[in-house]
Amino acid sequence: MARSTAGRAVSEQHRPAPIDGHQTDLLIDMDKANELQLFPTHPWTVRAVWEILGPLIFPDTWPDVPQDLDIYDPCAGLGHMVEPLREIFPRVFASDVHDWGKGYPVADALFFAAGKGRRNIAFMNPPFDKPLKGMAARMIRQAQHSCEHVIALCRLSFLSTIDRYHLHHDNELGNLRHVLIVTERAPMQLGLYNPKCSKPQEYAYFHYQRGFKGYPQIIGIPKGSRARHFRPEDVRI
Numbered sequence: 001m002a003r004s005t006a007g008r009a010v011s012e013q014h015r016p017a018p019i020d021g022h023q024t025d026l027l028i029d030m031d032k033a034n035e036l037q038l039f040p041t042h043p044w045t046v047r048a049v050w051e052i053l054g055p056l057i058f059p060d061t062w063p064d065v066p067q068d069l070d071i072y073d074p075c076a077g078l079g080h081m082v083e084p085l086r087e088i089f090p091r092v093f094a095s096d097v098h099d100w101g102k103g104y105p106v107a108d109a110l111f112f113a114a115g116k117g118r119r120n121i122a123f124m125n126p127p128f129d130k131p132l133k134g135m136a137a138r139m140i141r142q143a144q145h146s147c148e149h150v151i152a153l154c155r156l157s158f159l160s161t162i163d164r165y166h167l168h169h170d171n172e173l174g175n176l177r178h179v180l181i182v183t184e185r186a187p188m189q190l191g192l193y194n195p196k197c198s199k200p201q202e203y204a205y206f207h208y209q210r211g212f213k214g215y216p217q218i219i220g221i222p223k224g225s226r227a228r229h230f231r232p233e234d235v236r237i
Contacts, residue, residue, distance in 0.1 A: 026078070026101045028191045036098055037127030038077050039188035041153060042195065043237065044229035046084040046123075048221050049151070049180050049205045051229075054088075056178065057121075057149060065089055068118045074109035074143065075124040078102055080193050081153075083237045085123060109139045114146040125153040137167050140208060144173040148210045156181065156202040169215065171208070176216040178207040184226045193235065 028038075054062040069091065073081050076094035079102050085092045095107040114120035122143035126136040136154055143150045158164060159179070168176040187199035207216075 028100070030191050032098060033191040035131065037129055037132050038098075038100070038191055039125070040078050040080040040191075040193040041125045041188065042186040042193070043080050043084040043231070043234040044226050045153070045182055045186050045203075045205075045221070046081050047087070047229035048225035050088055051225070052180060052219060052221065053151070053178070053205075053207060066119060070115060070118050070120050072112070072114055072120065072122050072143075072147070073124050074107065074112040074122065075126050075139070076102070076104045077125070078193065079104070079237050080234070081123060081125060083234075110135075110142055112139070112142055112146075114143075116146075120147040121149045121151065122147040123151045128154050128158065137164060140167065140206075141171075141173070144171075144208060144210065150208045152206050152208075153203060154206055156204050158204070158206060168206075174208050174210040174212045175214065176206060177209040177212045177214075178205075179216050179218050180205040180207065181218065181220045183220045183223055186226075193237065195230070195232075195235065 032038075058064075058066065065088070069089065071085055071089045071092045073085065073092070073094045074096075076082050076096045078100055079094065082092060082094040082104075094102075094104040095109075095112075096104050097106065097108045099106050109124070109126065112122070114122065124139065124143070126139045128136040136152060136158065140150050140152050159168070182203045182205070185199075185201065186203060187197045187201040189197040
């Protein structure tokens with residue numbers, strides 16, 4: 001038996017417990033989930049953030065999506081960002097460094113490159129905790145080389161430190177443009193999506209825009225967004 005970072009014993013292969021009557025068919029290697037920091041995103045936050053970002057990024061066309069737009073999630077995990085993105089955008093591409101059984105191509109986000117000749121956006125939930133501390137900033141910078149916009153879900157503490165100051169405010173590829181605070185907490189659980197997870201964790205979506213040289217705008221995702229965008233069927237993703 002191995003121990004998770006929370007101190008509880010986990011088997012090498014672990015089937016997550018049912019949530020509201022839904023039992024996942026996937027066998028999740030919890031040691032691998034801990035190693036690679038698999039913390040599935042709350043899908044409602046993806047819908048909520050695009051309710052705000054869509055008009056800011058595409059002021060002339062939103063809610064219509066440009067025909068030459070591709071969205072990439074290079075940290076797809078179990079697909080809890082990918083599936084709500086596909087509700088909004090017709091061309092969404094997913095990959096992950098590990099095969100979690102969802103059928104996504106296996107590729108390392110540290111070497112991610114979007115396709116050429118189109119408008120590209122990277123939208124991801126990168127690892128941001130031990131043992132992969134520092135990976136989020138590296139993955140954001142890598143995505144910036146081929147994407148006009150990079151949006152990453154990180155802990156609110158990602159705002160601080162000297163190294164991140166250069167990422168946010170002195171970035172030759174484009175500074176941090178918006179910080180969208182997840183006002184209604186959406187804490188994440190290791191290895192599975194749990195809509196009832198309750199932890200004192202604060203998150204925000206960090207939006208970097210190519211060529212932007214100013215300072216970021218702080219936006220709180222409005223109260224009530226969870227009620228509007230939460231869907232019980234998300235447990236089946």
